[in-house]
Amino acid sequence: MKTAENAAKILETLREISSCAEVNWLCRHRSSLMAGSGSPVFGSGSTTSYSVRISRNGKLGTAGSEGDSRPAPLAEKAIGSSRSGPDFNWELPAESPSTEHFRNDGELPETGKVLDFVHSLSDQAEKAFSGTLIVSRVVWGTDTVGIMNTNGCSGEYVRNRVRVDATVSSATEEGLFRQSSHFECASLPTSSEALSWLFPGLQYAGARPDSMVGRKTVIFAAPALGVLLQAVRTGVSGRVLLDGASRLAGKLGETVLSPLLTVREVPLQESGASSAPFDSEGVPTSNKALFRKGVFTGFVFDLASGTEAGMPSTGNAGKNLGGHTMPVCTNIVVNAGADGSLGEMISRMQNGVLVSGILSAEGSDAAGGGMILDCGTAWSIADGAVAGRLSNCLISGSAYEILANVVEVGSRLYRTGTDSLPPVTAQGVRIR
């Protein structure tokens, strides 16, 4: 409550210098448990930050602070920023968004339960592949997110967040197997669920070395599909469209991805880590399909990009502390298909590749979809079983083309980052 009161004081000060101003606040309470080879380390803390935007002489000014809620320094910085800011030519919302139907489910765990979770995660990893060591960190708590502006719009909501980061190291006869991964959601899952989300191929760590090049059929486990979808996240941005960099320009209503793929942006997901009833500008959010059965259904906009494009905001404004807004996606969900579990998808494959993790995707043209992926964890598949481990597996091409050639979609969703994704099989993927 004190945070909202401070925000109101900041807004009052901004009113004196601008008739159009906005204050956002974020209060993060977190607990953290790090566990690995030594004694676990527990910690907790909280941070409170304020972001402001003002219109001054028709220009946009921004500023932010964490730990200092004094209005005057923030206002002074925002004025300085407006002197070289871009034009401010959109209206801030006047209506307060409803939070009545917003649910962010689950309960936050006690420290003892998290300690049990990391021990169990370690046991599960050892069971999946003997000799595996796991270093993990669980961070959990609440975000209190609020907004108020000079047009009378105000709102506040609370959401839970649980983030699990883990790294496995397995000494195998063929060398070291090592992989890092993470996911975020609104409550702590079971340890076996978490392990399947983080390291879907851990049981194959001891496979003999193998190599493979050429056009192949490839199963992308959820963490690998998440990297491919970065191109979609960027491409659907209205700002990227206006910058002339989106591969999706002029494709509205066209089949862009495989008809088996329905990709949704779900800010109202009850179990989502990035769930929110309204965006960074106070515009109500809504669940929406980005691609319905492969057909591209629309870009996402914030107020600035929407005004420029002659479109309404879709409630997708996101911003960093003290920054300008950009249109962003929250929780991405790819609808589950009918092709069974990851194990069943492998068992149906005669000859191909399983990619369960991406080591690097640098150099990718995220907006255009062009990319070179170094698959950190990849396996060859022969006659329905994992046959070997591919240690230098590079995939090159366009993420959109790979996603257009998807022929199977798994029946189960896995958490990766803040997304919920099934494994998918794509044909004709170029492996170098």
Next chain:
Amino acid sequence: MQHIRERAEKAAQGSEADFVEIRLERIESLELSQVGRRGWSVGPVVREGVTVRALVSGKWGYSWASGLGGIQSLVDRAAGAAISTGKGDTAFSVGSPERNTFSPGSLDPFTQAPLRDKAFLCRHYCELLGMSNSTASARVDYSEVLRDRVVVNSAGTSVREVEELCGLRMQAALSGGVTASRSLGFRGGLEHLRHREDIVREITEDLNLRATPCSPTPGDTPAVLGPELAGMLVHEAFGHLAESDVPGGCPSLSALVKPGRRVGAECLTIVDDPTHFHMPGSCSWDDEGTRGARTTLISRGVVENRLHTLSTAAASGAAPAGNARAWGVGSFPMARMRCTLLEPGEGTLEDLLSELERGVYLKGCLGGATDMERFSLIAESGWTVNRGKTRMLLGPVVITGDVFHTLKTIQSVGNDLQLFGNLGGCGRAGEKAIPVSYGGPHILVSGIRIG
């Protein structure tokens, strides 16, 4: 900050925990971007906060809060967190107390330049990049960070260091998607970023050259790597392995970097040196208050040291050299790199190319990653080399390989050391990215896998 520092000293001394460390931080930052005619900013932003660690009965606990108040209650909470998970066996030893302040000034402090000057700088470089007939788009990003931090502990250490960091990234693209870019990152002020039209010229020339690059033939090939790639290679291929808290108790991983193990040829000497005070990552003291000192990681091909926090140093009987780094409120100090570089040898680039005879010459670096066993780097461009002469131009090239195999293939090391700063920083699983520097001279490798 000085007044709060004194309060923190009292709180650390008054605690009943076995050891208490308090880190006060104030970070002011600004990012500006210019894409064509459109400009935007993140900030100015001020972040300040306190992070406390307490060691009780062999276990760490920690606490944090934004703002610079409530230090005593944070000390109590950290001690409570240590007790809450039972007894432990964390090794820990702290050296002689340090008491000092280091606040180097810069010639042209960005703190004294108005925001519109920096926005003008971005627009100026962006316009110059866009003036070339062939350029389809241009982008310039500016960033600055002023970090003022104090580390005090119950053993009597009280140090304060102010870091002024700034950087520029310039990028231009042809309509076909071919891009060329340069990144600059420094510890210091705007003197490093003004009058850098030379960088614009480099990018424009590079872009014109690279209008129709060829794809390399995948496979193993001898290569000369440019200084940025050589620096990134040692950062990714060995630097992360040398961070002593990375193995996480994995004996086979620890064995790979055991002091005394030969991992490369005589020409291979890698150091981590925080005393390059014009580069990001440099420090007088680390985030545990340990004095920063040069650490030789590999000497003449043999592993000599690793990078330590106070805990990992105590556990392995090594001397800490100021590698415990944490960035931002609530982050826990980890063993991390600062300025990691391959020591120069004697040859010139021409010497290395003539020694290469046939292969590729790769330069520029778009990024890298490692899983400790393997690494992956993306060279921005390169040339095929035949009889020591550069021939056909290549586009971006992925190079991958086994870390130790690749280190063993470094045959010759040039004499032209260059350092590169990175404000975007070096990330590690689950940890915040921290500013680092890396570098080296041109190097000749007998076999590297290109994709």
